[in-house]
Amino acid sequence: xxxxxxxxxxxxxxxxxxxxxxxxxxxxxxxxxxxxxxxxxxxxxxxxxxxxxxxxxxxxxxxxxxxxxxxxxxxxxxxxxxxxxxxxxxxxxxxxxxxxxxxxxxxxxxxxxxxxxxxxxxxxxxxxxxxxxxxxxxxxxxxxxxxxxxxxxxxxxxxxxxxxxxxxxxxxxxxxxxxxxxxxxxxxxxxxxxxxxxxxxxxxxxxxxxxxxxxxxxxxxxxxxxxxxxxxxxxxxxxxxxxxxxxxxxxxxxxxxxxxxxxxxxxxx
Numbered sequence: 001x002x003x004x005x006x007x008x009x010x011x012x013x014x015x016x017x018x019x020x021x022x023x024x025x026x027x028x029x030x031x032x033x034x035x036x037x038x039x040x041x042x043x044x045x046x047x048x049x050x051x052x053x054x055x056x057x058x059x060x061x062x063x064x065x066x067x068x069x070x071x072x073x074x075x076x077x078x079x080x081x082x083x084x085x086x087x088x089x090x091x092x093x094x095x096x097x098x099x100x101x102x103x104x105x106x107x108x109x110x111x112x113x114x115x116x117x118x119x120x121x122x123x124x125x126x127x128x129x130x131x132x133x134x135x136x137x138x139x140x141x142x143x144x145x146x147x148x149x150x151x152x153x154x155x156x157x158x159x160x161x162x163x164x165x166x167x168x169x170x171x172x173x174x175x176x177x178x179x180x181x182x183x184x185x186x187x188x189x190x191x192x193x194x195x196x197x198x199x200x201x202x203x204x205x206x207x208x209x210x211x212x213x214x215x216x217x218x219x220x221x222x223x224x225x226x227x228x229x230x231x232x233x234x235x236x237x238x239x240x241x242x243x244x245x246x247x248x249x250x251x252x253x254x255x256x257x258x259x260x261x262x263x264x265x266x267x268x269x
Contacts, residue, residue: 012049012052015039015041015045015049016049016052016053016058018039019035019039019046019049019050019053020053020058020059020068020072022035022038022039023067023068028067028068029062029063029064029065029066029067030065030066030067031064031065031066032046032047032050032065032066034065035050035066050066053066053069054066054069056071057069057070057071057072058071058072084248085106085108085117085208085216085217085248086106086117086118088244088247088248089106089118089208089217089219089244090118092219092240092243092244093105093106093118093119093120093219094120095240096120096219096221096236096237096240097120097121097122097221099236100221100223100233100236101122102122102221102222102223102233103119103120103121103122103221103222103223104119104120104219104220104221104222105118105119105143105203105205105219105220105221105222106118106119106217106218106219107141107143107144107147107217107218107220108147108216108217109138109144109147109151109217110135112137112138112158112159112162113135113136113137113138113144114135114136114137114138114141114143114144114147114218115133115134115135116131116132116133116134116135117132117133117217118132119131119132122222122223136167136197137164137165137167138159139159139160139164139171139172139173139178140165140167140168140171140172140193140196140197141193141196141197141203141205142191142192142193142203142204142205142218142220143191143203143205143217143218143219143220144191144218145178145181145182145185145191145192145193145205146185146189146190146191146205146206146207146215146218146220146241147207147215147217147218148182148185149182149183149185149186149191149207150186150207150209150215151215156179156182160175160178160179161175164178167196167197167198168195168196168197168198168199169199170194170195170196170199171196171197172196185207188234189206189207189238189241190204190205190206190234190237190238191204191205191206191207191218192204192205192230192231193205194227194230200224201222201223201224202222202223202224202225202227202230203220203221203222204220204221204230204231204233204234204237205218205219205220205237206218206219206220206237206238206240206241206242207241207245208241208244208245208248208250209245209248209250209251210245210248210249210250211248211249211250213250213251216248218241219237219240219241219244220237221233221236221237
């Protein structure tokens with residue numbers, strides 16, 4: 001049974017993390033008073049926790065309050081799988097950006113969402129879109145569909161039986177329709193998002209595999225053009241995903257169906 005001291009420590013840790021979650025790209029700096037107001041914590045408690053986070057380096061002082069500290073950035077780059085994938089993928093993402101003149105993206109699975117771990121922006125894409133560290137539901141993104149297609153049956157069922165949020169009028173929220181899309185991705189290794197996550201934008205994505213044959217992420221390009229033009233980028237996106245998978249040591253042979261079976265088996269283990 002947990003002691004009172006252990007419960008208090010756990011509670012302090014949880015409250016400290018809740019303070020870090022307040023920050024966003026739109027609000028990168030915040031006063032202690034505002035942090036207390038948003039969390040509902042007493043100002044004295046908030047002040048004490050902020051002091052601990054400042055000493056550790058998770059926060060640092062800004063002009064009008066506090067902001068996230070460089071220690072978090074340093075730790076983020078130590079996450080093994082994501083950091084190695086990002087390191088290897090950056091040249092491929094730059095190449096995709098240069099060849100297509102579109103924004104290139106790299107994402108991994110985080111629960112039932114994707115999280116963007118790299119983005120090379122196109123100067124021509126004026127519509128605000130993804131950001132590094134941003135999240136979106138798997139079912140309405142090409143990146144998410146590419147990962148879903150090579151995930152275990154149990155995981156796919158859990159996602160499709162869950163909350164299929166409609167982000168735009170074109171978001172597919174019918175499980176049967178999504179299953180057909182996922183089945184098609186297994187055959188072609190290419191996934192599409194036609195204005196499903198944001199109106200005016202398309203995305204073409206393909207899965208990335210690790211040495212074990214397990215799907216570890218996806219790479220894509222995003223732009224604002226017609227559906228037929230979007231499909232013309234499938235070949236270069238797939239070639240980039242396959243080259244990146246090879247760099248990660250993924251098996252170089254086998255059909256898409258065989259790769260899907262291997263990946264699902266790994267995911268189920």
